[in-house]
Amino acid sequence: MTVSASTRTIAKTAAAAKSDLHKRLRLGESFIEAFLFFCGAVSILTTLGIVFVLGKESLLFFTSGEVTLWEFISGTEWQPAIGRFGIWALLNSTLMVTAIAMLVALPLGLAVAIYLSEYASLRARSILKPVLEVLAGVPTVVYGYFALTFMTPFLRSIFGDEIVQIYNTAAAGIVIGILVLPLVSSMSEDALHAVPYALREAAYGLGATKLETAIKVVLPAATYGVAAAFIVAISRAIGETMIVAIAAGAGPSFTFNPFESAETMTGHIVRISGGDLSYDSIDYNSIFAIGLMLFVMTLTLNIISRHVVKHFREEYE
Amino acid sequence: MKYKTKSRHIFILMSLLLITSLVAACGGPATPAPQAEPAKMEEPAQTEESTQTEEPARVEESAQTEEATTEETTETASATDSTPDSGSVELPEVDPLAVTGDIISAGSSTVFPLSERMAERFQDEGYGGNITIDSIGSGAGFERFCVAGESDISNASRPIKDSEVESCQSIGREPVEFRVGTDALAIAVSQENDFVESVTLEELAMIFSTAETWADVNPDWPAEPIQRFIPGTDSGTFDYFVEEVFDKDEEPILSAGNLQLSEDDNVLVRGIQGSPYAIGFFGYAYYNENQDTLTVLSIEGVAPTGESAEDGSYPLARPLFIYSTAGIIAEKPQVGAFINFYLTYVNEEVIDVGYFPASEDTLSVAEASLLAALK
């Protein structure tokens, strides 16, 4: 610090001595700065673009006269061809898939995180972390293939063909759980790892076992970080598309049975836009209304998780 | 075609992939493609010159040998050979080798397998351009054809609607219809289903609307919920089914529970395969391709066959079309050439794809309208 401070003073005095150098207008420099600012501003443009596109088409959707906002947020039937636009048919399956995914990913992910952070030897960590990274790097379409050709037959062999339909939310949900597991475990592990070592030593010093230290001391201290991981995972599961498009089914249906097929919001967007994309039709506008809903949901979750993380950072970093 | 299954091949392949992807990583992915492109472009250019002078002679040669030696030539081939003789129209012969330029088509998923087959044969016989065929449903196909005006050919499993003709005209397109075949819409169940063999149209209407379980339709059938798999609302197949079975009212079929819709008929096939209590409908070709896992139902006691589709005794027989315009054909000769090729050879391929040939008369009507468009 002292060194850098002194350098700066030297630089200042040098500049003062030759003030003509300082005054020269550097066009190139300002141009570069302007260009770099533009690069940064592209992200703002992207957000504005998303909001504008989703907002405009959704507005067309709601002002078309075919659907009221109330019907949209209260209906349980989604069948654009006959004017039924109840988002719950799609939202319900999105939430169901997400819930199943979280049932898989949260306990497993947290357990893996605790194991990696508190128990695993250095060598085990150095092997396991890259393996989990590989799991996170596999494209989602591959997981979709996995869900349809492995998970569904697997579930059917357990529960019977009669009960488990060929497209079902359970298989899609479980596989999404596997997909977000590395995300949960690595974010949680980072949070656990960030807890100061002194806390652990204090616990050990009081006679706590390793488990007690991990569960009663480290985990509570890392609550915010782990919670942030959970929220991000939920947001990711809600927005996941290819797995549900391949394995969850293609008909909007309001059902709570995980072994029946049901279409999620993302799955519906893919099906509609992959097939009948009639511009300026009510179908076309409707997917933007779904998209807006999806955007708002994931954005809210992400903002919450960011705040939670900030809270966590303020506590320990 | 021979495939070698030595594991060594996989090794070589893996290492090659490794190298290519490393190249790609260094920012060089652009290099391989442009190299491939000029080679592709040169070929047709040579073609045009050479085919004009040498090809016809060779064609005659091979045609002669064909006539001289064929005693057991396949029936379909001789049938099309005789088409020009019997009809009043005779299309000019297409030489795919001489055809260049791209063709863009989109539309019905029912017509897709047929168009795909014709496109493959067109390419196999020397066409050097690119045909894209998007399987997006008849309605969306007309949308691209008539509203966005971005496709050359529109595949459809129903005739064009008046409203669609109007929007076509408003962008200066006058659609011309070509009948290419006949489909018997197949009502299919899984082979595990051992209780249904034949249904009446009334039962069909119940199955696809109000009935909750199979027993609701017929007490002899099990009291298991019906799982329905139907083509998306924008497909010609859906429109056709609703028109024939529900008298154009979409409400009942779309209000049914346990309903799966997809523009991709493969999704439906897979769904129906999955359960003995599933039922669905789609173009006959998709049944044809999955005969080992699906059973097709008779309607009113009539099974879908070539004859019953042709004479109309099968209630759900319907025509298949492709659409284009004289303007496009004039502007892009490759489109005219492809449609010509399509109409000339469609009867050789249509059965293998899984549909039924259109009658000679309807085909020669199509040929006549193409001739008119070609002028």
Added chain:
Amino acid sequence: MSVKPDSSVASYPEDDGLQSFVKRRHRQGLTWRIVFQAATIVAILALLALLYNIIIGSFGYVALQNKIEPESLHVDGMPLEELSKEQLVIILSEHISKGLMRRLEHDQPFTERTRQDVYNLVIERVVEQRVVKSWSLTVSFFKRDEIETFMAGLPQGKLEFRSWLHWNFLITPQSSTPELAGIRTAIFGTLWVIFITVAVAFPLGVGAAIYLEEYAAHVGNPWLRRLNAIIQTNINNLAGVPSIIYGMLGLVIFVRVMEPLTSGAFLGAVEDATTANGRTILSAGLTLAILILPLIIINAQEAIRAVPNSLRQAGMGLGATKWQTIWHHVLPNAIPGILTGNILAMSRAIGETAPLVVIGASTFITVDPNGPFSKFTTLPIQIYQWTARPQDEFRNIAAAAIIVLLVLLLTLNASAVLLRNRYGKKSL
């Protein structure tokens, strides 16, 4: 660092109660330790199941059947193998279409072809061996009786062990017949799209990262300061937006609004403007570029932040301008980190499917894309299409295509890790 409580301390009398209490706690600890370990093993098993499922799909026995048995193709009692070239040409012309004969003649006149070549054509085009049924690797090894029963019902059939992943699979274009289909078009499509994605996203992303790290902090204007803070938050939020939303953005902005640009019509790059549309490689590339931009920015920011401040001060102290300092001192040191982040973002883009489905990649396309205004398909799209097909053979080629995709991604990721390990230490 002993964890066990010291039992000799006076306040902890050494009695059986304590002993069993401690024992129970330790037993509990052990049980949970096993639970945690099991969870980790389950996670690894999931990965193994994924790989297993792909591998068993790509290899296995197939039942083959000929369309026309070679034995039936004899002339005057002479078997096919012994026929002369001329006789083979005749057989060929009897069984294939005139147009095809013409093309074969055009490719290479029959007079110039060798007998073996014509013989191969007969086998390929007339005998036309087709796959009737295929089995996965597990069935191939453990349920031989099932296969044998099937083969018994197929007297003309031939059993063969096949790897669906083979050289021809990589170099042939798409086909409606699974055993003839390949991924050539998809590979070229992927390469083109990624090239555009990286060409757009890399400069923009690194530029934004430089601005945010090097310039934003020294801005005096409070409004601009506020704006910079918004940009930063915004980038972080964008990273969490589902990819399908980007697809919808791309559909409206690139495919529809900017259609004259993305279809190439304004450049006159397409032969006819009437049917050109925005569903091109360029639209796809731009969409994916916007998708991975936040990732690139965040990674590049971290890399730039890791460059020691003393380097900047040294540069400035020697009279370099801000940009000179950044260009000559900061960037060279940050570049390994930036590249690593870029490669990771690139592999994310390669695997993306949903946005491309939304903006409308083509279903069936057999000719290599020849520029940014071409229609296209990519590897993940191809996998998606094939996975949706009900026939087993399509499942086999989907699995083979997945292997290609995974090998590509693993290579990229491995090179990122190598890059990080090689240069990472030097710069710090």
